[in-house]
Amino acid sequence: MTGRAGVVGGNRGVGSSELRPDGAAKVGGAFAYAGDLRVPGMLHARTLRSPHPRARIGRVDTAAARRLAGVLAVVTAADVPGVATYGLISADQPVFAATEARYAGEPVAAVAAVDAATARRALAAIRVAYEPLPPLVDPGLAAEPGAELVHPDGNIYREITLTHGNPSAEGPVAVEDSYFVGMQDQAFLAPEAALVVPAADGGLDLRLATQWLHSDREQIAACLGLPESLVRLELAGVGGAFGGREDVTLQIHGALLALATGRPVRIAYDRVESFLGHPHRHPARMWFRHTATAAGDLVSVHARILMDGGAYTSSSPAVLANAVTHAAGPYRVPNAQLDGTVVRTNNPPCGAMRGFGVPQVAFGHEAQMDRLADLLGLHPVALRTRNALRPGDVLPTGQILGAPLPAREAIEAVAARPLPPPLTAAAPETALPGGRATAATHSRVRRGIGFALGYKNLLFSEGFDDASTARARLALDSDGVPFGTVHSACSEVGQGFVTVAGQIARTELGVERIELLPADTGIGSAGSTSASRQTWMSGGAVHGACVAVVDRLLARVARSLGLPPEVVESPRRSLVIDGGEIIGTETGTRLPLAEALADGGPVEAEYTFHHRRTTALDARGQGDPHVAFAAAAHRAVVDVDLDLGLVRVVAMALAQDCGTVINPLSLRGQVEGGTAQGLGLAVMEELVTVGGVVTNPTLHDYLLPTAADVPALDFVALTYPQPGAPYGVKGVGEAPTCTATAAVVAAIRDAVGRDLRRVPVRPVDLVDLSALADPAGR
Amino acid sequence: MSAGPAGPVDGAEGDDTEGDDGWEPLQYHLNVDGTRRVVSGARLEESLLTVLRERLGVTSVKDACEQGRCGACSVLLDDRLVTACTVLAADAVDARVLTVAGLGASGPAARIQAAFLAHGAVQCGFCTPGLVVAVTDLLGRRPAAGEQEIREALAGNICRCTGYGRILAAVRDVQAGRAPGGSGAPGGSGANRTNGVGGA
Ligand code: FES
Ligand code: FES
Numbered sequence: 001m002t003g004r005a006g007v008v009g010g011n012r013g014v015g016s017s018e019l020r021p022d023g024a025a026k027v028g029g030a031f032a033y034a035g036d037l038r039v040p041g042m043l044h045a046r047t048l049r050s051p052h053p054r055a056r057i058g059r060v061d062t063a064a065a066r067r068l069a070g071v072l073a074v075v076t077a078a079d080v081p082g083v084a085t086y087g088l089i090s091a092d093q094p095v096f097a098a099t100e101a102r103y104a105g106e107p108v109a110a111v112a113a114v115d116a117a118t119a120r121r122a123l124a125a126i127r128v129a130y131e132p133l134p135p136l137v138d139p140g141l142a143a144e145p146g147a148e149l150v151h152p153d154g155n156i157y158r159e160i161t162l163t164h165g166n167p168s169a170e171g172p173v174a175v176e177d178s179y180f181v182g183m184q185d186q187a188f189l190a191p192e193a194a195l196v197v198p199a200a201d202g203g204l205d206l207r208l209a210t211q212w213l214h215s216d217r218e219q220i221a222a223c224l225g226l227p228e229s230l231v232r233l234e235l236a237g238v239g240g241a242f243g244g245r246e247d248v249t250l251q252i253h254g255a256l257l258a259l260a261t262g263r264p265v266r267i268a269y270d271r272v273e274s275f276l277g278h279p280h281r282h283p284a285r286m287w288f289r290h291t292a293t294a295a296g297d298l299v300s301v302h303a304r305i306l307m308d309g310g311a312y313t314s315s316s317p318a319v320l321a322n323a324v325t326h327a328a329g330p331y332r333v334p335n336a337q338l339d340g341t342v343v344r345t346n347n348p349p350c351g352a353m354r355g356f357g358v359p360q361v362a363f364g365h366e367a368q369m370d371r372l373a374d375l376l377g378l379h380p381v382a383l384r385t386r387n388a389l390r391p392g393d394v395l396p397t398g399q400i401l402g403a404p405l406p407a408r409e410a411i412e413a414v415a416a417r418p419l420p421p422p423l424t425a426a427a428p429e430t431a432l433p434g435g436r437a438t439a440a441t442h443s444r445v446r447r448g449i450g451f452a453l454g455y456k457n458l459l460f461s462e463g464f465d466d467a468s469t470a471r472a473r474l475a476l477d478s479d480g481v482p483f484g485t486v487h488s489a490c491s492e493v494g495q496g497f498v499t500v501a502g503q504i505a506r507t508e509l510g511v512e513r514i515e516l517l518p519a520d521t522g523i524g525s526a527g528s529t530s531a532s533r534q535t536w537m538s539g540g541a542v543h544g545a546c547v548a549v550v551d552r553l554l555a556r557v558a559r560s561l562g563l564p565p566e567v568v569e570s571p572r573r574s575l576v577i578d579g580g581e582i583i584g585t586e587t588g589t590r591l592p593l594a595e596a597l598a599d600g601g602p603v604e605a606e607y608t609f610h611h612r613r614t615t616a617l618d619a620r621g622q623g624d625p626h627v628a629f630a631a632a633a634h635r636a637v638v639d640v641d642l643d644l645g646l647v648r649v650v651a652m653a654l655a656q657d658c659g660t661v662i663n664p665l666s667l668r669g670q671v672e673g674g675t676a677q678g679l680g681l682a683v684m685e686e687l688v689t690v691g692g693v694v695t696n697p698t699l700h701d702y703l704l705p706t707a708a709d710v711p712a713l714d715f716v717a718l719t720y721p722q723p724g725a726p727y728g729v730k731g732v733g734e735a736p737t738c739t740a741t742a743a744v745v746a747a748i749r750d751a752v753g754r755d756l757r758r759v760p761v762r763p764v765d766l767v768d769l770s771a772l773a774d775p776a777g778r
Numbered sequence: 779m780s781a782g783p784a785g786p787v788d789g790a791e792g793d794d795t796e797g798d799d800g801w802e803p804l805q806y807h808l809n810v811d812g813t814r815r816v817v818s819g820a821r822l823e824e825s826l827l828t829v830l831r832e833r834l835g836v837t838s839v840k841d842a843c844e845q846g847r848c849g850a851c852s853v854l855l856d857d858r859l860v861t862a863c864t865v866l867a868a869d870a871v872d873a874r875v876l877t878v879a880g881l882g883a884s885g886p887a888a889r890i891q892a893a894f895l896a897h898g899a900v901q902c903g904f905c906t907p908g909l910v911v912a913v914t915d916l917l918g919r920r921p922a923a924g925e926q927e928i929r930e931a932l933a934g935n936i937c938r939c940t941g942y943g944r945i946l947a948a949v950r951d952v953q954a955g956r957a958p959g960g961s962g963a964p965g966g967s968g969a970n971r972t973n974g975v976g977g978a
Contacts, residue, residue, distance in 0.1 A: 028879065
């Protein structure tokens, strides 16, 4: 924290609302995103995709395409020199479909040409002999024994059976129902892009937008048959990610074309390809049965979850583990049977999206809690506070919940926030559901209030050591002024790591000026920008590297001052850096930092941060799988037009367990953005497939929340420090996305009195069409 | 947009298949940010967005949907707010095209940019150039626009990162004529609990 003995962050260190170092370039339009990169002589690449969700592939005839003037290369499965497949967890996704296409949109070939128009014409000239086969698109059928196999590896990506306590124990009060969550897309604003430049050493330099440079490198190198040292990646400007850039998409295609032509290749998607090119949030079919005592204490939770992973593995097994282990929500549940399956189908692949399996189950368990409250005659908040987890409680996995987890405090805090004023007849059309275009009749608008409580694991789980490495350096600039340098491969995707890293370095190194080197593979992995992990993990690495630099410098100074060996051993006991000076705490001696650096030269250190060890789930779903959790609670207020089925979200309140806040302004941006994405899933966002084919892969048909859809967020930060994390931080990006959807739908239910078992909620789910079908209105 | 088989699939592209498809390369001038720029070898069907980005290298204008749905490519065409992806470049020949880069280092746009920065309205920033243009247009026309009018006016500009809260805060601040606050936003996290972290 600022003001801590021995460190100075000043007003630009940890805890300040320091502004983004890349902000000026971004507001002026000068910031270079991956899609903005151009080099002389570069080629333009495009990808040919299967229009069929399932088809045998015969001959891929590229001869006509190759003959086109301006076409430099066409590559197909036959041109992949290394491993033919790749993937985050299981390498089962072909670089190009070879003998069978398993989803509509699967890459079959790629071309490089002198310009994009020529590349497009070349795609049209490629003849692919498809033999369409009936696709398996129903996840329920895919899971059945004896189902036709979508892939030789089988249709079941993972199955988890979690048994906790005595699953046959029952309370006297029970609610049971089924729920469905549609396929959401990350829809980051800047579509995928990379610039691949062949190097003289036979390797490649890639500048690209990704969430995890080192994972990309590993997969690219394996498919190219190159040593990883010859595949160098540098992060270009990234226009959002939200999980959608965790998988490799166009990287290997671009690399193959660059190697084939010996020229730089720009490969980029348009919006349609972006929708087809990356995995989405898993659609989920869920069944829940909750039982409780008459007083409202949960006795048991049973859940069965079926997720559709689509054609290739991506991160499906990990998403399922999250869904199952969070299925009971942040509640004390003595007995549970939580079962889940994620299956392979001929639908588009699904993988990581903000919340990673938790928003789905949160929608289910929160609907159940509301129904239970209703049956018990309890207020929804009262039932939740009564059952909310407390540190020390045993989770369904057998894991003991660590502190802090202010779940109860979160739901109480949102419930205590002031409500918006009621809708009056004086409200302008623009304040009604439907806005100006399809404004409602005042008297037909109903208001509803809904609550949701949730929690989300932080960092990677199940024994994975997602360590992060960073390097720090303290040196003098050309004017003799000390400054710090930080190097990390952490992907800045918009979340603000670049700001946080500078704040931490400023605080620990005690200098104002911090230079952040580009994120690249010239340093060890920082892990993925996902799982709410970078402020904790890469923040921890930067913190550790900076602390090591200061330790080294102080030890050197102690040695040069002739201080006793025990001081040299732990110099912080006698020396501190403050205000640009190294001060002897007992002696009062003062040595300018600049002088110390001039005398002994720059100081550098590298540090790798590991989180505490976790364990895999055993055959009964038991273990210690999650590093830590963050709780969040939302309250949503909605107005619903009963005639048109249109919803207006009037107000949202959020109380979230944030740990120590490194940057209040960034925090606020994260929770507002996360809330908006959850709102989108509640009322508008769904990638619709018919027979495995996405029917709405455009921003015209896939609706995203606009400024007119997202209300102001009334936000309460609960800031209990998290043990084991630098400064006591918690990850903050995902928790609000997990609860916003459930809260909005709860509010709609409250307004219209319908069950609403699926999201997104559509107008057709809200209006009574039977009156239309039967003019007599019977 | 009709629902159809997805994407650039085989044979689904509208372009001609081979060789000389009979198009006549165009040459014309565009006035971009006050500078006369020569466009040559262009096709008639190219959008202003394509010509700006791919022929003139003006990459500050962003490309996120090419359907007029996201506002990332917002520019002013003779002081009118348009999405560059839905305007033919050839139609802009006699007009003044103003991008975010040409809005000026001082004046209203600069204040808007400073407020975006100060209020955390920028995360990934991909929506930002378009939003700065759209807000400049809005406040130029309707300096005292109310909350609901601002929201509706900006509804053509999608931001996937921020949830719009900080963007609206920035707009309100510019309206109020307040100097952007820099890093002076409330910081405290010493207490266990802070309401409204980061200011409203
Ligand atoms: S790219 Fe023009 S509006 Fe989206
Ligand atoms: S800041 Fe990323 S889209 Fe707006």
